[in-house]
Amino acid sequence: QVQLVESGGGLVQAGGSLRLSCVASGRTFHSYDTAWGWFRQAPGKEREFVACIDWIGSWTQYEDSVKGRFTISRDNGQNTVYLQMNSLKREDTAVYHCAARRAPTCATTASEYQYWGQGTQVTVSS
Numbered sequence: 001q002v003q004l005v006e007s008g009g010g011l012v013q014a015g016g017s018l019r020l021s022c023v024a025s026g027r028t029f030h031s032y033d034t035a036w037g038w039f040r041q042a043p044g045k046e047r048e049f050v051a052c053i054d055w056i057g058s059w060t061q062y063e064d065s066v067k068g069r070f071t072i073s074r075d076n077g078q079n080t081v082y083l084q085m086n087s088l089k090r091e092d093t094a095v096y097h098c099a100a101r102r103a104p105t106c107a108t109t110a111s112e113y114q115y116w117g118q119g120t121q122v123t124v125s126s
Helices: none
Strands: 005-009 012-013 018-025 036-043 047-055 058-064 070-076 080-085 093-102 122-125
Touching: 005 093, 018 036, 018 093, 018 122, 036 070, 036 080, 047 070, 047 080, 058 070, 080 093
Parallel strands: 012 122
Antiparallel strands: 005 018, 018 080, 036 047, 036 093, 047 058, 070 080, 093 122
């Protein structure tokens, strides 16, 4: 069984930064064949794609509204994925979920990910 645990969420003022982390555990988890994604869900809205990274970190993809502000990265030795969020805006307020996919390539659709974390709340105040 694979488990994903996020951390790093919190309350921050607009313009500030946060760094989210997500650690995977479980005997069947292997970083070398796994791509990661971050998704978010705001109250009353559907879950949306934020960013993804391929198995080796050579390819990343971002939702348009976070390009230039967010950076996804990974540490395969630590089975961890990160989301560095800078210049945060009120509209970034949401529960952020990490997801892992049993494939080496990036994906932007939630249904393509097999494992999910429980989520961490990010609240941006004005």
